Each structure stands twice: as C-alpha cells, then as structure tokens.
Amino acid sequence: xSIAAAQKRSFGAVLWDYLTTVDHKKIxxxxxxxxxxxxxxxxxxxxxxxxxxxxxxNDFVSAGFYNEVFTMHGTTMIFLAAMPLLLGLxxxxxxxxxxxxxVAFPFLNSLGFxxxxxxxxxxxxxxxxxxxxxxxxxSYVPVSTTSPGHGVxxxxxxxxxxxxxxxxxxxxxxxxxxxxxxxxxxxxxMPLFSWTTFITSVLILFAFPALTVGLFLLMFDRMxxxxxxxxxxxxxxxxxxxxxxxxxxxEVYILILPTFGIFSDVFSxxxxxRLFGYTAMVFATIxxxxxxFMVWAHHMFTVGLGPVANSLFAIxxxxxxxxxxxxxxxxxxxxxxxxxxxxxxxxWSLGFIPTFTIGGMTGVMVASVVADYQYHDTYFVVAHFHxxxxxxxxxxxxxxxxxxxxKMFGRILNETMGKLTFWTFFIGFHLTxxxxxxxxxxxxxxxxxxFLENQGLDLGNLISTIGAFFMAFGVIVFMxxxxxSAVKGEKAGADPWDGxxxxxxxxxxxxxxxxxxxPLVRGLDPLWIEKTEGKGKMTPAExxxxxxxxxxxxxxxxxxxxxxxxxxxxxYQVNYDWAYGLLFGGMAITLVCMLLRSLKDDHGYHIPKExxxxxxx
Amino acid sequence: xxxxQSLNPEIMPNEPEKATLEGKNKFLGFWFFLxxxxxxxxxxxxxFLALRHSTADGPTANELFGLExxxxxxxxxxxxxxxxxxxxxxxxxxxxxxMQLWFGITAVLGFAFLGCEIYEFTHYITEYGFTFRSSAxxxxxxxxxxxxxGHVTFGLAWLIALMLRNAxxxxxxxxxxxxxxxxxxxxxxxxxxxxIFTVVYLMGKVG
Numbered sequence: 161x162s163i164a165a166a167q168k169r170s171f172g173a174v175l176w177d178y179l180t181t182v183d184h185k186k187i188x189x190x191x192x193x194x195x196x197x198x199x200x201x202x203x204x205x206x207x208x209x210x211x212x213x214x215x216x217x218n219d220f221v222s223a224g225f226y227n228e229v230f231t232m233h234g235t236t237m238i239f240l241a242a243m244p245l246l247l248g249l250x251x252x253x254x255x256x257x258x259x260x261x262x263v264a265f266p267f268l269n270s271l272g273f274x275x276x277x278x279x280x281x282x283x284x285x286x287x288x289x290x291x292x293x294x295x296x297x298x299s300y301v302p303v304s305t306t307s308p309g310h311g312v313x314x315x316x317x318x319x320x321x322x323x324x325x326x327x328x329x330x331x332x333x334x335x336x337x338x339x340x341x342x343x344x345x346x347x348x349x350m351p352l353f354s355w356t357t358f359i360t361s362v363l364i365l366f367a368f369p370a371l372t373v374g375l376f377l378l379m380f381d382r383m384x385x386x387x388x389x390x391x392x393x394x395x396x397x398x399x400x401x402x403x404x405x406x407x408x409x410x411e412v413y414i415l416i417l418p419t420f421g422i423f424s425d426v427f428s429x430x431x432x433x434r435l436f437g438y439t440a441m442v443f444a445t446i447x448x449x450x451x452x453f454m455v456w457a458h459h460m461f462t463v464g465l466g467p468v469a470n471s472l473f474a475i476x477x478x479x480x481x482x483x484x485x486x487x488x489x490x491x492x493x494x495x496x497x498x499x500x501x502x503x504x505x506x507x508w509s510l511g512f513i514p515t516f517t518i519g520g521m522t523g524v525m526v527a528s529v530v531a532d533y534q535y536h537d538t539y540f541v542v543a544h545f546h547x548x549x550x551x552x553x554x555x556x557x558x559x560x561x562x563x564x565x566x567k568m569f570g571r572i573l574n575e576t577m578g579k580l581t582f583w584t585f586f587i588g589f590h591l592t593x594x595x596x597x598x599x600x601x602x603x604x605x606x607x608x609x610x611f612l613e614n615q616g617l618d619l620g621n622l623i624s625t626i627g628a629f630f631m632a633f634g635v636i637v638f639m640x641x642x643x644x645s646a647v648k649g650e651k652a653g654a655d656p657w658d659g660x661x662x663x664x665x666x667x668x669x670x671x672x673x674x675x676x677x678x679p680l681v682r683g684l685d686p687l688w689i690e691k692t693e694g695k696g697k698m699t700p701a702e703x704x705x706x707x708x709x710x711x712x713x714x715x716x717x718x719x720x721x722x723x724x725x726x727x728x729x730x731x732y733q734v735n736y737d738w739a740y741g742l743l744f745g746g747m748a749i750t751l752v753c754m755l756l757r758s759l760k761d762d763h764g765y766h767i768p769k770e771x772x773x774x775x776x777x
Numbered sequence: 778x779x780x781x782q783s784l785n786p787e788i789m790p791n792e793p794e795k796a797t798l799e800g801k802n803k804f805l806g807f808w809f810f811l812x813x814x815x816x817x818x819x820x821x822x823x824x825f826l827a828l829r830h831s832t833a834d835g836p837t838a839n840e841l842f843g844l845e846x847x848x849x850x851x852x853x854x855x856x857x858x859x860x861x862x863x864x865x866x867x868x869x870x871x872x873x874x875x876m877q878l879w880f881g882i883t884a885v886l887g888f889a890f891l892g893c894e895i896y897e898f899t900h901y902i903t904e905y906g907f908t909f910r911s912s913a914x915x916x917x918x919x920x921x922x923x924x925x926x927g928h929v930t931f932g933l934a935w936l937i938a939l940m941l942r943n944a945x946x947x948x949x950x951x952x953x954x955x956x957x958x959x960x961x962x963x964x965x966x967x968x969x970x971x972x973i974f975t976v977v978y979l980m981g982k983v984g
Contacts (some may be wrong), residue, residue, distance in 0.1 A: 264806060338805060373824070381916075396831070768940050
C-alpha cells in the first residue's frame with residue numbers, strides 16, 4: 161500500500177480495504193457509517209413513538225410492539241448511535257490534534273469498531289427473530305427476567321459485545337494521549353477536545369465493567385437459571401439497579417463531555433480567540449467526571465434507600481451544576497469581544513447553550529428528592545434527558561461533523577442546507593420536548609402506550625409530534641447535504657476555517673501517515689502561534705525519516721464475527737441443543753483468531769523516506 | 778521502532794519491556810485494563826456481599842467451606858506469583874532459559890491451583906448438591922470465584938502460548954513486553970484471590 165496506489169479502485173477493493181483497515185481515519189469513517197445507520201434506525205423508532213402518541217387512545221401500534229420500540233429507541237440511541245458517532249469524531253480528530261502518527265493500538269482500534277458493529281447488529285437481529293427487547297433501555301429486573309421470548313437475551317448479548325468494543329476504544333485513547341503526543345504538546349497545551357476525550361476514556365474504563373457484570377448476572381439468570389434476581393431463592397432486584405446506574409450515570413457524562421470539548425474548540429476557532437479560562441475548563445471537566453461517579457443513586461430516589469442516602473446523592477448531584485456553569489460562562493466569555501463567524505458549526509454550538517442550560521436547570525429540579533417523587537417516571541424526566549442528550553450530545557455531534565467534515569473527507573458541507581438542517585431541527589426539537597415538561601407536570605407517565613381523552617394532554621402531544629416531524633425533516637436535509645457534498649461539494653484546503661490546532665496543518669483529507677514530520681508544539685493553539693508570529697506553518701520536531709506503519713488485518717472482523725455467532729448460540733441453547741454448535745463454533749472462531757494474533761508476529765512496515773521526499777505536507 | 782526487534786543480547790536494555798514505544802504502550806495500556814478489571818471484580822464482590830446470607834435454606838458458607846483446602850490453594854497461587862517475579866528478574870538479566878524455567882514453574886503452580894478449585898467445586902456439587910442455581914448465595918459464590926478461576930484458566934492458556942511461541946527465539950524487544958504484561962496479569966489474579974480468601978472463605982467461616 162504505497163502512496164502511489166491512490167488511483168480509482170474497484171468497489172471490492174475499497175470494501176476489503178475498510179474491512180481490514182487499522183488506520184484511525186478510516187475507522188472514523190466506519191464509526192460514522194455504523195453510528196449514522198443506527199441513528200436513523202433509532203430515529204425511525206422515535207417517529208413510531210410520536211405517531212402513536214399523536215392523539216388520545218391511538219391504535220397505530222400494539223402495546224407489545226410499543227414496548228419494543230421505546231426500549232430499542234433508548235438502547236439504540238445511547239449505545240449504538242451517540243457513542244459510536246462520538247468515537248468516530250475522536251478517531252478522526254484526536255490523533256491529529258495531539259500530533260500523533262497513529263493511535264497506540266491500531267489493531268485494537270479496529271477490533272473495538274467491529275465489536276460495536278456486530279454487537280449492534282446482534283441486538284437488532286431481535287426484530288427478525290421473534291421480538292425485540294421490551295423491558296426499557298434500563299432493563300430493570302424483574303420485568304426483564306420475566307420478559308417472555310428472547311428479546312432481552314438479544315439485549316444482554318448485543319450490549320455485552322458492543323460494550324467490550326467501547327472499553328477497548330477507551331483504553332486505546334488513554335494510552336494514545338499519554339504516550340503519543342508530539343514534542344512540546346504538554347497536557348496543558350492539549351486542545352479541549354483531546355482533553356475531554358481523555359477524561360471520557362477514564363469514565364469508559366471505570367464505568368463499563370459494572371455494566372459487564374450486570375449483563376452477566378442478567379444473562380446467568382435468564383439463560384442458566386441462577387438466582388441473582390430471583391427473590392424466592394434469596395435474590396435481590398436492587399442489585400441490578402445499582403450496577404446499571406453505577407455504569408449508567410457516568411455514561412451520561414461519557415456522552416456529554418466529548419461534546420463539551422467540541423464546543424470549546426469551535427467557540428475559540430470561530431471567535432478567533434484563545435479559549436477563555438482554559439485551565440478552569442480542564443479542571444471543570446475532571447471535576448464533572450469525578451462527581452459523575454458519585455451520584456448514580458439519584459436514579460433510585462423512589463426505591464427506598466432512606467432519607468440519608470437520598471439527601472447525600474441529591475447534594476452531590478446538584479454540585480455538578482457548579483463546574484458545568486463554569487463551562488457555560490467560559491464559552492460566553494470566549495465569544496465576548498471575539499471576531500465571531502456565524503456558520504452552521506457555530507449555529508449548532510450557539511443553539512446548544514440555551515438548550516443545555518434548560519436541561520441543566522431541570523436537572524437540578526429532578527435532583528431535589530422531594531420534588532423528584534412528583535417528576536419520577538413522567539414526561540418531565542423524558543423532557544429533561546432529551547434536553548441534555550439531544551441538546552448536548554446530538555447538537556455537539558452535528559457541530560463536530562460540520563467542523564471536521566472537510567478534514568475527514570476533503571469536502572465542505574453545503575452551508576445553505578446546513579442552516580436549513582439546523583433551524584428545522586432546532587425548532588422541531590423545542591416543539592417536541594419543551595411541551596413535554598408540562599405534560600409531565602400534568603401527570604402524563606413515560607413508557608405508556610396510550611393516553612386518555614379530555615385530560616388536557618391532547619394538544620401538547622399533538623405539538624410534540626409535529627416537532628418530531630420537523631426534526632426528521634432536518635435529518636433528511638442533512639443526508640442530502642452529505643450526498644451533495646460528496647458529488648459537488650467545495651473542495652477543502654488544509655485549513656478551511658483559519659484553525660488553531662494541529663489537525664489544520666496537514667492536507668484534507670490527511671495522508672495515511674498523518675504527519676510527514678512530527679510538529680514541534682510551542683504552546684496552546686500551536687498553529688495560531690505560528691500564524692501570529694508570521695510563519696504560518698509548523699516547525700518539524702525531527703528530521704525526515706522512515707515512517708513505521710501497522711499492517712492491515714482481517715482478524716478483528718473475524719474475532720467479532722465469532723462472538724456474534726456465539727451470541728446466537730448463548731441465546732438459543734435454552735431451547736435447542738443445536739445452538740451449542742453455534743456457541744462453541746463462534747467461541748472457537750474468536751479464540752483461534754486470538755491465538756493467531758499472538759502467534760504471528762506483526763511488525764508492520766516502513767515507508768522509506770525517499771518516498772516521502774517531494775511530497776507535500 | 779520494530780524493524781530492529783532482534784537485538785544483540787549484549788546491548789539488551791535494563792528494562793526491555795519498556796524500551797520501545799510499542800512496549801511502553803502495552804505496559805501502560807495493560808495497567809489501564811487492570812483498572813477496568815478492578816471495577817469488574819469490585820462489582821462481583823459487591824454482589825456477593827449483598828447475597829452471601831441469602832442461602833434459601835440451602836447449605837451455608839460455614840457448612841461448606843474447609844479452610845485446609847483453601848489454605849493450600851492460597852499457598853499455591855501466592856507462590857506462583859513469587860516465581861513469576863523470579864522470571865521477570867531473569868528477564869532483566871537477559872537470561873532467557875531461566876526466565877522460561879521460572880514461568881514454567883508458575884504455570885505448574887497455576888495448574889495445581891486450578892485442579893484444587895475444580896475438586897472444590899465438584900465436591901460442593903456432589904456432596905452437598907450446592908450449585909449455581911441452589912440459592913442467590915450459590916449464584917454469587919460461583920460467579921465470583923468462577924470468574925477468578927476463569928481468569929486463571931485464560932492466564933495459563935496465554936502463558937503456555939507465549940512460552941511455546943518463543944521457546945526457540947530467545948528474548949527480544951518484541952516479546953519482552955508480552956511476558957511482562959503477563960506477569961502483571963498474574964499478580965492481579967493473585968491480589969484478587971487474597972480478597973476472595975478473606976471475603977468469601979474467612980468471613981464465610983466466621984459468619
């Protein structure tokens with residue numbers, strides 16, 4: 161695979177390239193495709209929910225199907241859309257931002273993606289094999305242990321496989337950021353997106369194993385007849401809630417912190433100013449992450465943990481508003497007096513500030529124990545978490561996509577369509593969810609299939625559904641924009657936004673070895689320093705030399721495929737003995753691939769420096 | 778970094794496991810992995826502590842456990858950790874043969890431990906009818922101790938693959954980090970066992 165091989169290739173060759181790639185930039189493309197696919201799927205499920213609730217006592221879908229749809233909507237959006245899309249942006253930007261040629265473990269990077277993809281596919285196979293999971297995205301026991309059919313089994317196995325992939329991705333970014341920064345790139349010179357990726361990876365590392373254990377216990381109870389959650393044999397159902405939320409609450413910050421990083425980079429770029437309060441931003445991120453681990457039981461106020469536990473968790477939860485407030489003020493101060501450009505990226509970021517602030521305020525309201533007894537399991541809570549997760553994460557992903565699209569694909573997304581996407585989505589979002597606060601206060605419960613006539617809920621639900629159609633329209637315009645830009649989009653130079661950080665010092669899209677020579681970093685916003693001092697480009701930190709590259713490999717795909725097959729085996733061994741064949745066969749594929757990986761030395765290859773000479777940066 | 782893996786033994790560095798960037802990455806990445814494993818076992822310990830008295834009229838910990846066997850198992854595993862320290866010491870001395878020997882002894886001790894555990898489990902099942910499904914206590918016990926046993930099994934498979942693969946190749950900068958991360962893993966398993974010994978067996982005996 162030399163540089164000269166960049167000619168037109170057949171579809172099969174491109175496909176094989178993506179199936180075997182270990183290049184973090186191509187893995188970023190894969191994450192966007194996978195995460196984008198599941199985002200559309202989750203969006204479709206959301207539309208079914210909203211159409212069902214368009215009028216009182218609607219019969220658009222059956223009650224059982226409705227349970228499956230809202231369960232899959234939550235699960236898909238959190239695990240298979242939001243997180244993978246964020247991992248895609250991280251893969252696209254972080255190694256470039258810190259001046260690295262690659263991630264620390266290219267093989268594991270690929271493995272992490274394929275585990276996510278096959279885990280997600282396994283979960284969604286449930287639609288074709290007799291019913292999707294229907295116990296809510298939190299899969300509370302005993303609803304989930306007594307759920308008939310195999311829906312919850314698909315949930316358990318799919319999330320287990322996808323979760324392993326996420327954990328691998330987290331470790332990879334931790335090591336990459338610690339060990340692979342360019343000379344001069346100290347921790348306190350890292351762009352905020354790299355910082356938040358780092359902290360998010362810490363959260364992934366310490367949160368996901370709790371989910372792993374929870375899923376194992378649920379799997380044992382459902383598939384092997386154990387008694388963890390079986391009260392008649394001494395089991396305890398609250399254990400599931402604890403394990404789930406010890407994972408689940410940090411998960412909220414796994415979703416939101418990376419986008420805080422995106423917004424920080426966007427605001428400083430498009431205000432032409434250094435980020436205000438950089439140090440405070442870093443420490444606020446760390447503090448939010450730390451507190452994020454301390455507050456899981458605020459999801460369990462009504463369980464009956466007692467007033468002391470409830471009060472402590474309530475206070476700890478409200479404390480998170482402080483570092484988050486620091487961040488909001490720092491973003492505003494970054495723009496204050498700056499030379500601001502308003503484009504689509506900036507619109508998503510500006511729209512985020514009021515939206516997320518509303519979500520944060522309702523968060524403090526929900527954190528107040530006494531009031532929570534009123535809000536609990538109503539549409540108020542639904543409105544709250546959509547304000548933070550859509551208003552924070554989805555807006556952030558959209559800002560990040562518009563910001564780094566030229567770097568990733570070499571084309572700029574169309575501005576007119578971008579603005580149309582933003583405005584329809586933004587208005588639709590507030591139409592859909594603002595009114596749900598009031599629906600919740602009026603007593604409309606979440607997860608219910610129908611509501612009754614003449615209870616004051618008709619108009620609110622109608623408006624909410626109309627808003628959802630606006631959002632769907634916005635997403636369709638974005639998809640058209642993606643296709644349009646691929647065909648006719650404006651070609652992007654190395655630095656289309658007059659950027660400040662290292663990713664804008666190399667061509668768009670970057671060469672597969674990233675940096676011909678590792679840059680020397682002299683401060684925060686290294687490219688901006690060189691621009692203001694008149695040079696405009698980075699000084700290399702090393703002489704031109706051979707570049708070491710990892711070999712492409714098909715093993716990660718096969719390992720994940722093995723687990724996918726074994727997943728079916730685990731699910732169906734309950735009813736059929738032949739399923740043991742799938743179970744052992746699938747595990748054998750995975751283990752043999754692991755053995756091959758450890759027995760066969762893979763030293764990679766080198767690009768000789770003669771080939772690099774004369775090539776543009 | 779990796780094109781000069783087969784280093785001349787005379788110029789082998791003091792810490793061969795961390796001499797290359799790949800080695801440093803493996804070393805650090807593995808420490809993080811163990812951090813995640815800590816949460817995994819902490820969750821299992823938490824579950825066990827919540828359920829350890831939920832015997833549902835089945836056998837209790839006090840009736841089941843015999844400390845003699847557990848003492849032998851503890852000694853086997855602690856000693857295997859010590860021998861893996863000797864192995865890493867020999868790695869630092871660039872003495873490949875002795876390193877393989879000490880890792881070999883580690884593997885033998887690991888298998889002895891695993892044998893005792895298999896004996897223990899079959900004993901509980903055949904003598905007391907105490908299984909994974911007997912009670913919430915049974916589920917939690919087999920989950921926690923079994924996860925540990927699964928880690929031991931995986932570690933032994935890893936070690937044997939490593940030793941056979943490199944038997945004729947000697948020590949180099951490519952496989953030194955692999956041996957080293959294995960030793961980290963093995964110590965981790967040992968630490969977990971110390972907690973299991975205390976929380977499951979000693980506390981089980983005392984009540």
